[in-house]
Amino acid sequence: MRPHPCTATRRHRLAAVNQDTWPVMAILSTVTNSLPPCPECSSEYTYELGALLVCPECAHEWETAPGDEASQSVVKDAVGNVLADGDTVIVTKNLKVKGNPTPIKVGTKVRNIRLVDGIDGHDIDCKVDGFGSMQLKSSVVKKV
Ligand SMILES: [Zn+2]
Numbered sequence: 001m002r003p004h005p006c007t008a009t010r011r012h013r014l015a016a017v018n019q020d021t022w023p024v025m026a027i028l029s030t031v032t033n034s035l036p037p038c039p040e041c042s043s044e045y046t047y048e049l050g051a052l053l054v055c056p057e058c059a060h061e062w063e064t065a066p067g068d069e070a071s072q073s074v075v076k077d078a079v080g081n082v083l084a085d086g087d088t089v090i091v092t093k094n095l096k097v098k099g100n101p102t103p104i105k106v107g108t109k110v111r112n113i114r115l116v117d118g119i120d121g122h123d124i125d126c127k128v129d130g131f132g133s134m135q136l137k138s139s140v141v142k143k144v
Helices: 005-034 067-072
Strands: 047-049 052-054 061-063 089-091 124-128 132-136 141-143
Touching: none
Parallel strands: none
Antiparallel strands: 047 052, 052 061, 089 141, 124 132
């Protein structure tokens, strides 16, 4: 005998709710474990609220560690060295230059680079001997 359609639907919905609930609880507990404890009362039940961390026990709110943003803006060269303003780099492959018959050759030394947030991933502003000021991609240079 087939169950009444109403009963079947309700039972199905109940099962769906249970399935949805458990994974969410699992995710929440993982997140809680990776967050730092409350600086006010040392509670470990802190949770994230946008850019803030919130303690449910003493209602203290504070900003997450500022280190995250800095690590996102790190510029690395072709082999993974971290670049900084004022570094000297060498070009790791021939680079065609618009309007110039000769490319910038492999091994060309570029002094005193400046890190910029350039167009199309060009993150180094520099002056290349014989070519003048230009922007390069960090992926085509190597720190020396
Ligand atoms: Zn607290």
